[in-house]
Amino acid sequence: MNKHSKIFFTAILSQLLAIAAFAQAEKTDLSLSISYFNSNNHVQYLVAHAKSKIDGKFQMIPNINLSFYIATEDAANLLGKAVTNDKGDALLFIPPTAKDEWKKSAKVSFIIVSQKTKDFDEAKGNVEITKAKIQIDTAADRKITATLMELKDTVWTPVKAIDVKIAVKRLDADLNVAETPTYATDSLGVASADFKRDSLPGDSKGNLTLIAKVEDNDVYGNLSAEKIVPWGKSIKYYTEFDKRTLFARRGKSPLWLELLAYSIVVAVWGVLIYLFGQIKKLKQLGVN
Amino acid sequence: MESLAKQQIIEDLLPQKFGKAGKIWVGILLAFCALGFVAYCLQLKNGLVVTAMRDYVSWGIYISNFVFFVAISLVGSLITAVLRLTQAKWSTPLTRIAEIIAVSAITFASIIIVVDMGRPDRFYNLFLHGRLQSPIVWDVIVITTYFFVSILLLYFPLLPDMAIMMKHKDVTGMPWLNKMYTFLGSFWKNTAGQIHISEKAINILSITIIPVAFAIHTVTSWLFATTYRPGWDSTNFGAYFISGAFLVGAGAVVVAMYVFRRSYKLENYIKDEHFDKMGKVLVLLALLYLYFNVNEFLVPAFKMKKSEEEHLMGLFTGEFAIVFWFAISTAMLIPILILITKKGRKPFPAFIAGILVVIGSWFKRYLIVTPTLLHPFLPMTDVPEVYKHYFPTWQEWSIALGSLAGALLIITIFARIFPIIPIQETITEIEEHEQA
Known part of the structure; x- marks a missing residue:
């Protein structure tokens, strides 16, 4: 290889390295977060969110492969895998296999890890929640109570000063039961609301679904409980x-x-049949 | 006509054997029918993919042909029923021509609709599982009904002639023909009772056929008008179709009158006055159809809704402009100009005008069916380029021409077997005239 060739190849190599370095610099950071949901105290699931700042704006990132872990990022603690949808969300129900790890402590942490892609490096996100449950009940005069309890060691303890949303579950959203959307829990962990929705359309028996929710709480995550009450107006749905x-x-x-x-x-075919009959009559007249 | 003896009338009007020209004509028609049959066999074997019809243009020249046949069949009700009920005696020599055109056209309308089906073996499902709410089912019912009404209207006036033909077996020269005459009309003895029943039946049929004829073409128009598409979304369609149908039917009768007059030397029966009167009828119908066309195109063009603009401009100045203006000119404008003068209503110019009406009307049907399908409300996207245009394949042309030849063949064969001008009615009219 002569001198010129060496210079030429060195230049090409340096260009390739520069392009590779530039391409690497083009990769943007992927931000992962995770939310915990407990619905009616028995369906628990996690929702992961993937987003990234592109052109100065946060955008939801679809098609990110995520691994969900409980407690630690070990293969033994793998809860499952999911891929983010168009909204950048991936949902995973917590499987029964996580029962032992779940029971170890009053506080549980969840970790999500994304795989490296051509656009994003590996990223992680985690959340720690304190185990809690919410109950909904009704009393005379259409009073609704929601009780929030958290697990402290092995004892369920009332939680005070937490905002609880008490509402009626409708098709696409929740409807306040009165003017106030949320109610704070007292020292007994109880939030109370009066149902002030008269003649609200219910199902064919007039049933409504009440719901009590703790939403996006830093300590407890998302908790909800539902109860069906016959407080609505009976509606017979008409369909064509x-x-x-x-x-x-x-x-x-x-x-x-x-x-x-x-x-x-x-009418028309009656006329035609009559006329066919007339042909028969003509034949008879001809024979006679 | 007063000078013609009864025997002379019978001799003149009895069916005649085909001459050389007749045989060539039948041969040509048979050749077209055979070509159409071969093309249809290919279509049956390979499916509708042999046609140029695709996702957008799903109705091509088959349905255009269907609408054309249905339209032309309406002439039976116009000439036979309307003119008979209005006591227009001059129309007597034309009634059978009109009725056989109606029968042959409605027969091939039924056939061509089956040809348009990708799976004709499933045709029976239309009867087993048809929805009464669908205009397609109404069309099936009304076409079947119209076919039988037309057959009866052809048959009843034919009975007295059948008896005459049996008396002149030697003229027909074919034993099987004589057997057919015997089977169809040997019972006719021309008694007062039979004449009374026959006349009553013809009157009932003449009244019945008018609403049925209106129904058949109105329902055909509703096949389009009940579909929300540019060019079809019209409340004008029923009247528009019926006026056009009477026009093309009358045009076809004028053409047939001229051909039969020349071929069978019927100058003493189909006279210049018939052409004169039919010419006036044609002018009236052409003006009526022109009026509906103005309504059909001028009003939407005045509004020029965005969704219809492409369709309308396609017709006025776009890819269909030549065919559109050709159809408007040949079906209406030129025939009006020819027939408006007395000279123009002479046999030959009237014949030319009739041909123009028929040809223009066929293209008019094509313009009703196809351009609309090429201009859907939503733009055509992600489809091959061929989907955006339509030009029939040779199989489609062959089948369409085969069906037209088939309809003409029925008329030709009928004229060979039966008198194309009612013999008995002509004799009776002369006798009544002489007595008066």
Whole structure:
């Protein structure tokens, strides 16, 4: 290799290294966070969120492979894996196999780890929660109480001064039971609200679903409890499905259409059958 | 006509054997039918992929042909029923021509709709599982009904002629024909009772066929108008279709009148006055159809809604402009200009005008069906380029031409077997005239 060749290859190599270094510098940081959910005190799940600052704005990152761990990032403590959706979220139900680790302490931590991709380096996120539960109950005069308890060592202890949302569960959102959306718990861990929604449409029996929620709490995560009460207005839902309409399936045409159509067909074909009969009559006259 | 003896009328109007020209004509028609049959066999074997119809243009020249056939079949109700009920005696020589055109057209309308089906073996499902709410089911019912009404309207006036033909077996020269006449009309003895029943039946049919004929083409128009698409979303469609149908039907009768008059030397029966009167009818119908066309295009063009703009401009100045203006000119404007003068209503110019009406009307049907399908409300995206245009394949042309040849063949064969002008009615009319 002559001198010029050496210079040429050195230049190429340095360029390639520069491009590689630039490409590496292009990688942005992936921010991972995790939320804990406890629904009705028996369905527990984790939701991981992946986002990154792109062009000066945080954007949700889809298609990130995440591994979920409990307590420590060991293979033995792996809860499962999930991939973030278009909103940058990945959901994982806590499996029964985590029972032993779960029971070890009143406080539990969860860790998520993302795999390295061409756009992002490996990232981690974690959350520590204190085990807690919420109960919802009703009393006379449509009074609703929600009781929040946390686990201290092995004893369930009331938690005070925590905002609890008490609402009626609707199709897409929660509806306040009165003017105030949240109620603080007292020293007994109880938050009380009066139900002031008269004639709220319920199901066919007038049932409504009440819900008590602790949302995005730094210590307890997201807790919720539901109770069905017959405080709503009974609604018979009317649906056009499978009724006699112009757009219904075969055999479900409107009666007026059937009457009209069949009357016309019978009338016209009655005339035709009569005329075919006249041909027979003509034949008889010809024979006679 | 007064000078013609009864025997002379019978001799003139009895069916005649095909001459050389007739045989060539039948041969040509058979060749087209055979080509259409071969193309249809290929379509059956390979599926509708042999056509140019794709996701967007799912109705091509088959459905255009169907609408054309249904339209032309309406002439039976116009000439036979309307003119009969209005006591227009001059139309007598034309009634059978009109009725056989109606029968042959409605027969091939039924056939071509099956041809358009990708799986004709599943046709019976339309009867087993059809929805009464669907205009397609109404169309099936009304086409079947119209077919039988037309057959009866052809058959009843034919009975007295059948008896005449049996008396002249030697003229037909074919034993199987004589057997058919015997089977169809040997019972006709021309008694007062039979004549009374026959006339009553014809009157009932003449009344019945009018609403059925209106229904058949209105329902056909609703196949389009009940679909929300540019060009079809119209409350004008029923009347628009019916006026157009009467026009093309009348045009076809004028053409047939000229051909039969020339071929069978029927100048004493299909006279210049018939062309004159039919010419006036054609002008009236062309003006009526033109009026509906103005309504159909001018009003949407005045508003020029964005969703319809592409479709309308495609017709006025775009890719369909040549066909559009050709159809408007040949189906309406030029025939009006020809037939508006007395000279223009002479047999030959009227024949030319009739041909123009028929050809223009076929293209008009094509313009009703296809351009709309190429201009959906939502833009066509992610489809191959061929989906955005439509030009029929040779199989489609062959089948369409085969069906047209088939319809003409039925008329030709009918004229060979039966008198194309009612013999008995002509004799009766002359006798009544002489007595008066």
